[in-house]
Amino acid sequence: MKEKIIISVAILVAALSNALGDHHKNNSHLSRVEGVWIEEKFQEPEHFKSGFYKIIAGGEHRVLAIKDGILQWMHGGSVSYDGKILTEKPHYSTKGNDFPGQTLTFSVERKSDYFDQKGIPGSGSFEELSEKWNKVGDSEDSIEGSWIRELDNGRIMVKIIVDNFWQWVAVNPATTEVTASLGGSYSLEEGVYTETTHFRSKDNANWELGSQWQVEAKVSEGKLHFSGENQNGNDFVETWEKLDHNNHRYQTITKGRASILDFQRWCNAHQGLWMGEVTSVIGEDAFGTKKGSYTAYWQFELLEGGRVGSSRFSGNGKSGVGHTYYDPAEQEIVQINISSDGTIARSTITPDGSDWARQTTHTKPDGDQSQLSSNLTIDEGKGNITILISGKVGNEQITGQKNVWHRQHR
Incomplete structure (x- = not known):
């Protein structure tokens, strides 16, 4: 699905009028x-x-x-x-x-x-x-x-x-x-x-x-x-x-491809400590098989040099670490999460209009793999991230599992 980059022009910060004029x-x-x-x-x-x-x-x-x-x-x-x-x-x-x-x-x-x-x-x-x-x-x-x-x-x-x-x-x-x-x-x-x-x-x-x-x-x-x-x-x-910053049109809008500008925007939007009531997350062994919800936390920060993001997760008696970076050869944002239970989730992330598309290979400790697709919507004004996850884990079909994260602080 790699298509030509469609440009638009920022990020994200200054509120601009949509009307033309000086x-x-x-x-x-x-x-x-x-x-x-x-x-x-x-x-x-x-x-x-x-x-x-x-x-x-x-x-x-x-x-x-x-x-x-x-x-x-x-x-x-x-x-x-x-x-x-x-x-x-x-x-x-x-x-x-x-x-x-x-x-x-x-x-x-x-x-x-x-x-x-x-x-x-x-x-x-x-x-x-x-x-x-x-x-x-x-x-x-x-x-x-x-x-x-x-x-x-x-x-x-x-x-x-x-x-x-x-x-x-x-x-x-x-x-x-x-x-x-x-x-x-x-x-x-x-x-x-x-x-x-x-x-x-x-x-x-x-x-x-x-x-x-x-x-x-x-x-x-x-x-x-x-x-x-x-x-x-x-x-x-x-x-x-x-130029239209309100609609994130400063960032490179792609289908199936991301730029370093997108990586910077992704990291900026995820910076800080987050809390959520979640059913399960892609980085755990029991993903897709659990009922009910639990309170979880994760924290993201951009490391010195601005090329790698680091994250930590805790919830439901487990923890995890992750790294996010930009792959210039594949023109993708890459995220790797490793859980304390041995589960590995490797994701590629690209812009999808004003949202984000995430494709994940979910590998359990026994080596069984599943392919997951997620849509992420970030509301920076309210400090929310809404994630809809779909895919098949074992014999379980997951359709639109919803996790909502709330920023606690930057």
């Missing part, structure tokens, strides 16, 4: 810090050719380091702001940048045309940071926001347009690495959109800085359409989808 009409606290900003110590007379920039638009953030028209490094992902604390969750970056999978929190106070950003003691990262970010430009164009599209080679393109600034990045969803990028300034006059390139990634060596791209631009039904003629004189239409 970012200034967003009534959330986040709108106060949306736009293009340059760190004061790196202020340059000519914008977007050199400097240290922070871009925030449509629930998406980026931090860019540019020198002489070459993108030195960057990271980007989802962002939220409650009026005091800015939370950045990088999901992709240039090679060698280890920010993806981390959560970065800063104290931010917006002033007139700048904001102060400071580290938070005890946050674990950038605690001594103290920066001043100055506003660059301002506009209220209908095409502003964050947009995504999929390339034929499976790369994800994420484009930000805000305050006369534009940038697209191409991301390898299996590694979260930014493989190519262009950016600069734009103008929009009577539907004619003109981009001027001021910087490029190191991989775009053949792209001429200062070159322009002119097309007609139109926003319709949540999509941004660019139309014009290509270099061969043929008509083309390039379509981008609107």
Whole structure:
């Protein structure tokens, strides 16, 4: 069932309006810090050719380091702001940048045309940071926001347009690495959109800085359409989808395939201590044969480095341990649980729309195996995970066994 990755664009954190329109009409606290900003110590007379920039638009953030028209490094992902604390969750970056999978929190106070950003003691990262970010430009164009599209080679393109600034990045969803990028300034006059390139990634060596791209631009039904003629004189239409974090559309949506972004989203959603009244769980020998229910607990944490999740289970007089990791070759999330009674459950997990599909090989201590299918629905707002499990264990047919877990704390 492996199909092409369908991209959409985050995670998960900032509440966005589904209505189209410019970012200034967003009534959330986040709108106060949306736009293009340059760190004061790196202020340059000519914008977007050199400097240290922070871009925030449509629930998406980026931090860019540019020198002489070459993108030195960057990271980007989802962002939220409650009026005091800015939370950045990088999901992709240039090679060698280890920010993806981390959560970065800063104290931010917006002033007139700048904001102060400071580290938070005890946050674990950038605690001594103290920066001043100055506003660059301002506009209220209908095409502003964050947009995504999929390339034929499976790369994800994420484009930000805000305050006369534009940038697209191409991301390898299996590694979260930014493989190519262009950016600069734009103008929009009577539907004619003109981009001027001021910087490029190191991989775009053949792209001429200062070159322009002119097309007609139109926003319709949540999509941004660019139309014009290509270099061969043929008509083309390039379509981008609107970013929508509320529906998890920032994450790569797949059927039968997962990305490292999905792994990060899975781990983030499972973090913490959980309690449930369960009939049985896939990691125990008696699964599918028990009646009634019992109280169980399990705890999940992402280990240092952000590549492996560790879990512990206890209930009904038994315990278990588990590990969750991402398999880049198979493009699957893999979970292995081992119970104190000797039962082993090996599962592969992939996104299924906004839910998750889990396929499990259940191996009893005597070597008997069963195949189980599960549907998992995660309600992060309520802190619930609902699991429906089906399959055949021995002579027992299981259909839609329901376990509900409630988060106790992160």
